[in-house]
Amino acid sequence: MNRTNNKISWVHLTSKLRQLFVAVLSVVFGISMYIFMNSFMNGVNNAQTDITFTSMAHIKVYNDLNGESPILLPPPLSSDTIQFVSNAREISYTEGIRNADEIKNILLSNKNIVAVTEQVNQNVFFRNGVAKLNGTLSGIDVTNEPRLFGTNDYMVEGDLTELDKRPDAIVLGSGLAVRLSAYTGDNITLTTSDGVTKIFRITGIIETGTGSIDKSRAMISIQSARQLLSKNKSYATEVLANVRDYNDARKIADEVKGDIKYKTEPWQEGNAQLESANTLRDIIAVAVSLTILIVAGFGIYNIMNMTVNEKMKEIAILKAMGFDGKDIIQIFLTQSIIIGLIGGFTGLITGFIISAIVDRIPFHIASFTTLPISYIPLDYVMALVFGLIITFIAGYLPAKKASEVDPVAILRG
Amino acid sequence: MQSLAAVNINKYFYDPQEFHVLKEVSFEVKRGEFISVVGKSGSGKSTLLYLLSTLDTAYTGSIAINGTTVTGLTQNQLATFRNEHIGFVFQFHYLLPEFTVLDNVMLPALKLNKRPKEEIREKALDLLTLLDVRGHEHKKASMISGGQQQRVAIARALINDPAIIMGDEPTGNLDSKNTKTVFNIFRQLARERNQTIIAVTHDDEFAANCDRIIEMVDGRIIAQHP
Numbered sequence: 001m002n003r004t005n006n007k008i009s010w011v012h013l014t015s016k017l018r019q020l021f022v023a024v025l026s027v028v029f030g031i032s033m034y035i036f037m038n039s040f041m042n043g044v045n046n047a048q049t050d051i052t053f054t055s056m057a058h059i060k061v062y063n064d065l066n067g068e069s070p071i072l073l074p075p076p077l078s079s080d081t082i083q084f085v086s087n088a089r090e091i092s093y094t095e096g097i098r099n100a101d102e103i104k105n106i107l108l109s110n111k112n113i114v115a116v117t118e119q120v121n122q123n124v125f126f127r128n129g130v131a132k133l134n135g136t137l138s139g140i141d142v143t144n145e146p147r148l149f150g151t152n153d154y155m156v157e158g159d160l161t162e163l164d165k166r167p168d169a170i171v172l173g174s175g176l177a178v179r180l181s182a183y184t185g186d187n188i189t190l191t192t193s194d195g196v197t198k199i200f201r202i203t204g205i206i207e208t209g210t211g212s213i214d215k216s217r218a219m220i221s222i223q224s225a226r227q228l229l230s231k232n233k234s235y236a237t238e239v240l241a242n243v244r245d246y247n248d249a250r251k252i253a254d255e256v257k258g259d260i261k262y263k264t265e266p267w268q269e270g271n272a273q274l275e276s277a278n279t280l281r282d283i284i285a286v287a288v289s290l291t292i293l294i295v296a297g298f299g300i301y302n303i304m305n306m307t308v309n310e311k312m313k314e315i316a317i318l319k320a321m322g323f324d325g326k327d328i329i330q331i332f333l334t335q336s337i338i339i340g341l342i343g344g345f346t347g348l349i350t351g352f353i354i355s356a357i358v359d360r361i362p363f364h365i366a367s368f369t370t371l372p373i374s375y376i377p378l379d380y381v382m383a384l385v386f387g388l389i390i391t392f393i394a395g396y397l398p399a400k401k402a403s404e405v406d407p408v409a410i411l412r413g
Numbered sequence: 414m415q416s417l418a419a420v421n422i423n424k425y426f427y428d429p430q431e432f433h434v435l436k437e438v439s440f441e442v443k444r445g446e447f448i449s450v451v452g453k454s455g456s457g458k459s460t461l462l463y464l465l466s467t468l469d470t471a472y473t474g475s476i477a478i479n480g481t482t483v484t485g486l487t488q489n490q491l492a493t494f495r496n497e498h499i500g501f502v503f504q505f506h507y508l509l510p511e512f513t514v515l516d517n518v519m520l521p522a523l524k525l526n527k528r529p530k531e532e533i534r535e536k537a538l539d540l541l542t543l544l545d546v547r548g549h550e551h552k553k554a555s556m557i558s559g560g561q562q563q564r565v566a567i568a569r570a571l572i573n574d575p576a577i578i579m580g581d582e583p584t585g586n587l588d589s590k591n592t593k594t595v596f597n598i599f600r601q602l603a604r605e606r607n608q609t610i611i612a613v614t615h616d617d618e619f620a621a622n623c624d625r626i627i628e629m630v631d632g633r634i635i636a637q638h639p
Contacts, residue, residue, distance in 0.1 A: 004523040007516075008509075015511040317507040320468055321521045321569075322496020324489040408469045411503060411581070412459060 027343025030296030035351025043372030139225020158204025175215030336395020500570030
């Protein structure tokens with residue numbers, strides 16, 4: 001770098017502080033908005049996913065009854081034999097998973113799987129006086145369930161561990177309790193699809209934030225559920241596992257699939273809408289924030305263009321004195337790069353501060369208390385990189401124009 | 414010793430219509446000569462000066478300065494050449510208004526980058542003393558009077574000890590007192606430092622006191638005297 005050129009850049013910059021301030025401000029605005037938009041969108045995505053994962057595991061193992069039709073007879077060996085099977089039907093001998101402990105052990109042996117629980121789910125009728133509702137009864141493993149879903153955090157009334165202490169304890173979803181007009185301490189009657197009826201006592205109310213689930217689900221301990229359905233000790237309808245990073249669920253599901261003879265399904269398979277919503281939000285965030293950055297780039301372009309127009313005579317005399325095109329580009333490009341750097345780093349800090357303020361704005365929905373914000377270092381790196389690229393381009397065009405000034409035309413007047 | 418030689422220079426303007434500005438111009442200048450180029454507006458004298466100064470390269474013929482043929486060099490080579498060998502004084506001072514007087518004078522030498530900064534500074538101060546603008550060196554260039562600005566511009570032209578100083582109406586904007594001062598400076602430079610001076614001027618009195626007058630009419634040199 002040429003010190004003389006830098007000196008000229010510096011004098012140009014510092015002699016028009018107002019202009020410098022406006023230029024820097026446009027970069028600060030662009031970069032801080034980029035950071036804020038992305039942090040907020042990521043926050044929303046994570047919040048959305050968090051809510052979803054309060055009732056959905058990353059990987060679900062269950063007995064998929066709609067498999068291929070079993071081969072009833074081996075195909076005939078010789079071609080002169082005709083085999084005819086009419087009205088073939090699939091007969092499910094095993095409903096649910098008979099030996100869930102084995103599946104649990106397989107899942108736990110994968111180091112990426114952090115928690116495993118089993119559930120016995122069954123459609124039942126809830127009855128309270130004349131109110132009679134259809135819903136889902138989940139028999140849960142009271143110890144492991146909260147490890148996957150943080151169930152304890154969503155208990156509005158009562159305590160989840162009560163389920164283990166009393167075999168007739170039940171926890172109702174908040175919506176379900178309202179529909180049944182039942183309160184903690186009341187007794188309600190359950191009827192299974194097999195016609196078994198049993199009375200349970202409500203020991204707690206849960207609200208996960210997902211309305212459809214809160215309106216239809218009740219939980220009892222898994223032992224009670226097995227008993228209710230007359231199933232063996234290791235019976236479960238599904239085994240659920242959480243992995244370290246939910247984005248890897250598909251990969252890890254593929255890893256364990258081979259050892260498990262039941263359907264092993266990562267969450268993405270059943271919830272494409274969730275993934276696409278996240279992707280769309282990301283695209284919107286990037287599009288909007290890049291637009292803001294480009295507008296900031298126009299700001300710099302405009303200011304540098306004005307500077308170049310103002311300094312035509314100076315550029316001409318510099319060229320007459322022996323500064324060549326490269327020197328002129330360097331002089332003006334350095335100015336925009338300095339603007340970009342000052343604005344960039346100030347923008348990073350401003351973006352962080354704006355995000356931190358929004359992070360504290362109260363927002364009471366489901367389990368949230370404030371607006372969701374994610375602090376992702378990559379957003380900050382990208383903001384700076386994009387910001388510098390745009391200031392570079394915005395500064396290069398006027399600098400190029402300055403370098404092409406014909407000194408004769410200017411000096412002759 | 415020869416300082417500048419122009420051979421068969423032809424130049425055309427194409428805008429708004431084709432116009433033959435310089436026609437077969439040839440002349441030589443010896444080292445230490447103080448030359449005035451005179452003529453009416455449109456006679457091509459300024460155009461000739463910009464060709465000689467290497468700023469304008471659209472011509473046919475050849476120009477050699479200090480033994481170097483500058484015709485055909487690239488723009489960047491010419492920039493370096495101008496920096497080292499040619500000093501400019503224009504009708505307007507064209508100082509950089511945001512810089513101090515001293516910085517303005519030092520700039521071409523800092524660009525040349527052949528001597529340490531301290532030495533350049535000393536030299537710039539000496540030149541400002543010579544041109545009688547000492548004491549203003551830390552003021553902004555825009556804050557001194559017109560006559561002083563023109564003298565600072567001359568100091569800037571001299572900082573790299575150029576072989577040739579080119580002036581485009583160097584006194585065109587000055588009152589008679591400042592014109593006399595500037596003329597005396599040029600006279601002194603040519604005589605004492607053996608620097609060649611070529612100045613385009615409208616000022617007959619200025620021209621009359623030079624070593625040689627080149628008179629132009631319609632793109633041709635019609636007379637050189639004495």
